[in-house]
Amino acid sequence: MKNIFYLLFVIFSVPGFAQISKTDSLETELLKATSDTGKINLMTDIGMDIWASAPEKTLDYSRKSLALSQKIKYKRGEAKGHQGLGVYYWQKNDYQNSIAHYAQSQAIYTEIGDKTGAARTVSNIGMVYADQGNYSQALDNYLQALAIFQGLNDQKRSASTINSIGNVHKNQQNYDEALISYKQAQAIWVKLGDHTSLAGSYNNIATIYTKQKNYKAAIATGKKSLQIFDKIKNLNGQIICHNNLGEAYFLTGEYSAAKLQYEKALELNEKFQSKKLLVSSYNGLGHIFAKTGENSKAIESYREAVELAKANKLRPALQLAYDGLATVYGQTNDFSAAFKYQKLSTVLKDSLFNAENTIKMANLRVHYENERKQTELKLLQNEKELGYATRNIVALGLAAVLMVVALAFNRQRLKVRKDKELHAVQQALSDTEIRNSQEKEQQLRNELEFRNKALTTHTLNLIQKNSILEDIRQTVSLALKSGQKEENTPLFSRLINLIDYSFNLDKDWDEFKLYFEGVHKDFFSKLKKDNPELSVGELRLCALIRLNLNLKEAATLLNISPDSVKTARHRLRKKLNLPEDNNLSDYLMTI
Secondary structure, eight states: OHHHHHHHHHHTSOOHHHHHHHHHHHHHHHHHOOSHHHHHHHHHHHHHHSTTTOHHHHHHHHHHHHHHHHHHTOHHHHHHHHHHHHHHHHHTTOHHHHHHHHHHHHHHHHHTTOHHHHHHHHHHHHHHHHHHTOHHHHHHHHHHHHHHHHHTTOHHHHHHHHHHHHHHHHHTTOHHHHHHHHHHHHHHHHHHTOHHHHHHHHHHHHHHHHHTTOHHHHHHHHHHHHHHHHHHTOHHHHHHHHHHHHHHHHHTTOHHHHHHHHHHHHHHHHHHOOHHHHHHHHHHHHHHHHHTTOHHHHHHHHHHHHHHHHHTTOHHHHHHHHHHHHHHHHHTTOHHHHHHHHHHHHHHHHHHHHHHHHHHHHHHHHHHHHHHHHHHHHHHHHHHHHHHHHHHHHHHHHHHHHHHHHHHOTTOHHHHHHHHHHHHHHHHHHHHHHHHHHHHHHHHHHHHHHHHHHHHHHHHHHHHHHHHHHHHHHHHHHHHHTTOOOTTHHHHHHHHHHHHHHHTOSHHHHHHHHHHHHHSTTHHHHHHHHOTTOOHHHHHHHHHHHTTOOHHHHHHHHTSOHHHHHHHHHHHHHHTTOOTTSOHHHHHHTO
8 A cells, every 4th residue: 555655655756866866965965054953954854855765864864853953952853853753664664653753743843833834744644544544544634634724725735635535535445536536636736737746636537537447538537647747757657657558458458559558668667767667567568468368478577577576575566476477377277387376476465465454453453542541641631630729729728818817816927827837738748749640640651551562562463473373384285285295294294283283372372361451450350250151262252352353363363264253252142141232342342
């Protein structure tokens, strides 16, 4: 999914060689800069320019600019530094750190009254949520940012945000809604005379028409996009358009026209050298050659795609190339090679699916736990405010009493003095109680954060470990079934037995139980008290349901099939004596 956002980002940027020139110019200015604020602004600008090509330099520049900004108390620089770190961690798929830095950037922009900066970070957070597949939260963020940009009459950023909303609808397969958003953004870019963005909007609309199988409209709109990119000599946009037109022609069966488009993309890319776009072109040509029976050319194209995808870690494109090779080798009756590449494709596809689901699960869990912590912190804040109010009322009451005593009993000055001393003591005690409450609040923050991080990390590690072991077991089983085995066959069998044995170890479950009860205190004891007949395995299943894991995730952890998990859940409902209309998850949430 990040590749989609990356391509959309680059569409609205200058060509790659101009970007390098700009970065060199900024670094030259940085060497000459004398003021601290000038250095900070240049470092953040450089970091934002090179996040895709040199992310580690983005990290270095952002950290340096943030440290210098904090040293000289330059708030705007701090906000920019956190923003740069947000981009870096997003690019590295570390979504939790990315959102944390963006949130700090937003808070600082809000503090200094920079509405544009605050709205940009809100939109950045929306991009991170969209990349995780958390589309509901992404839309909320984009709509918040759009309201601010429209309030500031910032039409350029409003159009970009509307375009991002279109991307979310597109990823949710709400193509009609996506088309509406893209056309709204396009109308603004026409008004502003922004030719690059206008060309990008035509390209976005063309991709929607392709998804809707309206290929005639997709080709016509794609040509409009290409015409503008040709006119402004934007190589990146030209290559993307040729690849997209190639796909549309291929889907209509016009293989000669599709081939010309992909070959033109490759020709332009000799100068631009975008590895991601090269892989798309080679995969496209491979599909065409496979359809037209030119199997040797298809294999050559797919292998080019494989090498580039491996070198640049483009896993979805690599899976597509493996799948193409499996098809072509099957057509040539080379079933051994076909089986090899089909196996590689299947393993990679499952890995991509599991990785995406794991990220979504972690994101939802962190989001839920953060909401819970915020609720507890609000309660503590209310208690603290109540303490302040009580102290103020007591202070005011004592002051009133002292005034009455002073007026009525002028001669009893000694008693008044003692009353004042008493008030001072009470004030000191009240301040001590407030400090203790604040310390308790901070301790609770730290403890909640540690426990939730530990539980999330351990659960994800369990899933990853069992998933890897399952992949190994399946691979060995496939090797045995394929007949490609020698005298060491007993060794393969022993390896499978060892893996099966490792699935049954209780050490991981004991550690999981420790972390789980750190967050959900007395869960197992309360459940066992009310239902003493529950087995150890059923208690484990209860914990996984309490964490809201789906059937596949629970099956991976328990080393059983999803159907077995369904059966176990049905038996569990009977043991818990739950009526048919009662939800099992809702019941366990009350424990």
